[in-house]
Amino acid sequence: MTGFQLAERMGRLGTESAFELLAKAKALEAAGRTIIHLEIGEPDFPTAGHIREAAVAALEAGHTHYVPAPGIPELREGVAAFLERTGRMRVSPDRVVVTPGAKPVMFFTILALAGPGDEVLYPDPGFPMYESITSFAGATPVPVPLREANGFRIDTAELERLVTPRSKLLILNSPHNPCGGALTRGDCEAIAEIALRHDLVVLSDEVYWAIRYGGEHASVLDFDGMAERTVLLDGWSKTFAMTGWRLGFGVFPDWLVEPVTRLAINSVSCTSAFSQYAALAALEGPWTPVEDMVAEFRRRRDIVLAGLNDIPGISCVEPRGAFYAFCNITGTGLTSADLEARLLRDAGVAALSGTAFGPWGEGYLRLSYANSVPNLRTALEAIKSVVTSATP
Numbered sequence: 001m002t003g004f005q006l007a008e009r010m011g012r013l014g015t016e017s018a019f020e021l022l023a024k025a026k027a028l029e030a031a032g033r034t035i036i037h038l039e040i041g042e043p044d045f046p047t048a049g050h051i052r053e054a055a056v057a058a059l060e061a062g063h064t065h066y067v068p069a070p071g072i073p074e075l076r077e078g079v080a081a082f083l084e085r086t087g088r089m090r091v092s093p094d095r096v097v098v099t100p101g102a103k104p105v106m107f108f109t110i111l112a113l114a115g116p117g118d119e120v121l122y123p124d125p126g127f128p129m130y131e132s133i134t135s136f137a138g139a140t141p142v143p144v145p146l147r148e149a150n151g152f153r154i155d156t157a158e159l160e161r162l163v164t165p166r167s168k169l170l171i172l173n174s175p176h177n178p179c180g181g182a183l184t185r186g187d188c189e190a191i192a193e194i195a196l197r198h199d200l201v202v203l204s205d206e207v208y209w210a211i212r213y214g215g216e217h218a219s220v221l222d223f224d225g226m227a228e229r230t231v232l233l234d235g236w237s238k239t240f241a242m243t244g245w246r247l248g249f250g251v252f253p254d255w256l257v258e259p260v261t262r263l264a265i266n267s268v269s270c271t272s273a274f275s276q277y278a279a280l281a282a283l284e285g286p287w288t289p290v291e292d293m294v295a296e297f298r299r300r301r302d303i304v305l306a307g308l309n310d311i312p313g314i315s316c317v318e319p320r321g322a323f324y325a326f327c328n329i330t331g332t333g334l335t336s337a338d339l340e341a342r343l344l345r346d347a348g349v350a351a352l353s354g355t356a357f358g359p360w361g362e363g364y365l366r367l368s369y370a371n372s373v374p375n376l377r378t379a380l381e382a383i384k385s386v387v388t389s390a391t392p
């Protein structure tokens with residue numbers, strides 16, 4: 001043992017439990033157990049052929065060097081054109097910053113804006129990095145509870161009550177991980193009004209934008225005055241099944257582009273050059289692979305929803321987007337952590353305790369249905385037998 005000490009700030013940096021559960025599940029697999037992975041947040045589809053070919057062509061063409069920190073101009077233009085074509089927003093390419101995955105958009109935005117004395121409002125349950133990065137930045141995370149009775153949508157009256165003069169940033173995520181909820185246009189309008197009234201910056205995490213089951217996508221960006229105070233976080237990971245490529249983008253208000261680019265220069269320099277050509281091919285190529293993937297997710301969602309609602313003690317509201325079922329397990333008499341542990345140990349099913357997403361996740365379990373229908377059916381049977389034989 002040495003006398004080396006980590007910096008104090010490391011004590012404030014959390015982690016993503018999905019990766020920890022994955023490690024436990026892999027260890028069991030290495031010891032010969034069969035595990036069904038329902039903990040993982042990535043599409044189980046291959047990246048479409050035309051995207052892979054574009055990456056190979058870019059490699060062959062020599063795109064293997066540094067490129068501008070905020071992204072190659074063609075891709076920044078491509079993102080702006082894509083956002084306009086898909087009816088989401090009109091934006092000039094110089095407000096687009098391309099990053100290695102969407103996560104850096106979160107990291108850079110929070111680091112650029114929030115520090116000691118500032119409060120950051122974020123959804124709980126929610127993606128664990130929001131709280132972790134906020135604490136790391138020295139700011140105070142303020143959870144905004146998402147309740148099942150409200151379709152796991154933000155209660156805008158409650159949000160307004162949580163705002164204080166110290167509130168700096170509001171993080172939204174719709175469609176939502178882990179709950180599968182989605183904000184309505186009315187919600188977004190009310191949230192936009194709150195942001196304008198209290199001078200909040202909004203980080204709108206829309207990585208699951210394309211994966212929704214009916215209904216238009218709603219965003220705070222649809223409302224006047226929001227473009228100057230909203231960071232749109234999106235990317236290629238979920239929409240195009242490209243998690244391993246590490247490609248994301250942010251659309252920033254003018255005044256944030258330079259600071260965020262500086263953070264990129266200090267940390268990653270730029271995003272992989274040849275990957276950016278593949279990213280452009282994804283935006284400009286056929287939409288059929290995305291449609292097919294979403295149709296398959298919907299089919300699985302219906303199977304998982306019916307299966308969960310058939311288990312005594314478990315109930316699940318219909319997910320409206322993303323590929324997660326967030327089911328209520330309170331009727332089992334078990335805690336979320338206990339059920340997570342029992343499912344892995346007794347049934348070989350890796351599913352995440354709702355508390356991996358914050359204290360408001362107690363009483364819930366998150367199942368990712370980015371897995372095959374036969375595996376999902378086997379897992380549902382296994383969950384049923386664990387739950388019916390369990391005594392708290």
Ligand SMILES: Cc1ncc(COP(=O)(O)O)c(C=O)c1O
Nearest residue numbers: 041101102103127177235237248
């Ligand atoms: C809500 C949410 N935001 C952002 C991300 C990060 O995406 P990326 O893999 O592109 O960094 C994820 C990934 O799981 C997510 O669920």
